[in-house]
Amino acid sequence: MSSVQVxxxxxxxxxxxxxxxxxxxxGADLVTTRDVVLASGERAVVGTGVAIALxxxxxxxxxxxxxxxxxxxxxxxxxxxTIDAGxxxxxxxxxxxxxxxEPVRLTRGDRIAQLIVQRVSRAEFVETGELEPTExxxxxxxxxxxxATLGTEN
Ligand SMILES: O=c1ccn([C@H]2C[C@H](O)[C@@H](COP(=O)(O)OP(=O)(O)OP(=O)(O)O)O2)c(=O)[nH]1
Ligand SMILES: [Mg+2]
Numbered sequence: 001m002s003s004v005q006v007x008x009x010x011x012x013x014x015x016x017x018x019x020x021x022x023x024x025x026x027g028a029d030l031v032t033t034r035d036v037v038l039a040s041g042e043r044a045v046v047g048t049g050v051a052i053a054l055x056x057x058x059x060x061x062x063x064x065x066x067x068x069x070x071x072x073x074x075x076x077x078x079x080x081x082t083i084d085a086g087x088x089x090x091x092x093x094x095x096x097x098x099x100x101x102e103p104v105r106l107t108r109g110d111r112i113a114q115l116i117v118q119r120v121s122r123a124e125f126v127e128t129g130e131l132e133p134t135e136x137x138x139x140x141x142x143x144x145x146x147x148a149t150l151g152t153e154n
Contacts, residue, residue: 027116029115
């Protein structure tokens with residue numbers, strides 16, 4: 001896998017740096033700098049203790065961790081969060097407890113999200129009267145079928 005050097009500054013010197021758990025992992029785990037208890041449906045912005053300087057042409061995307069999502073319902077409100085190359089503040093994560101009943105307890109230093117660094121392009125938007133036709137056309141939002149239904153009856 002290719003890699004890119006990213007300068008990093010610790011806002012909180014006592015928490016671990018973002019790290020990849022396994023070779024070839026796409027996401028580097030981020031930790032919370034504070035203890036937090038989220039009631040069902042509650043959200044909270046937590047710090048990760050790090051600020052980074054991504055090179056121009058890259059962006060960071062803050063994704064949830066699947067294990068926490070499946071086990072306790074922890075997600076991120078604005079998933080994936082976007083870290084712009086020009087951003088120099090602390091990376092923060094807007095966590096949300098999606099469990100319908102139980103609170104989620106997190107302790108300072110827990111890995112709560114993962115940062116994926118990707119190359120990105122800016123679009124040069126060119127206005128035109130008509131867009132070239134395609135097979136999909138304007139079909140979307142389930143136009144190809146296979147979507148679930150509401151309710152408990154089959
Ligand atoms: O999960 C996130 C999302 C964003 N940011 C930081 C980095 C990003 O570069 C900046 C702005 O994010 P975004 O553009 O998503 O937020 P906005 O509401 O549009 O704010 P702004 O008006 O500052 O762009 O906030 C985070 O630390 N964590
Ligand atoms: Mg913005």
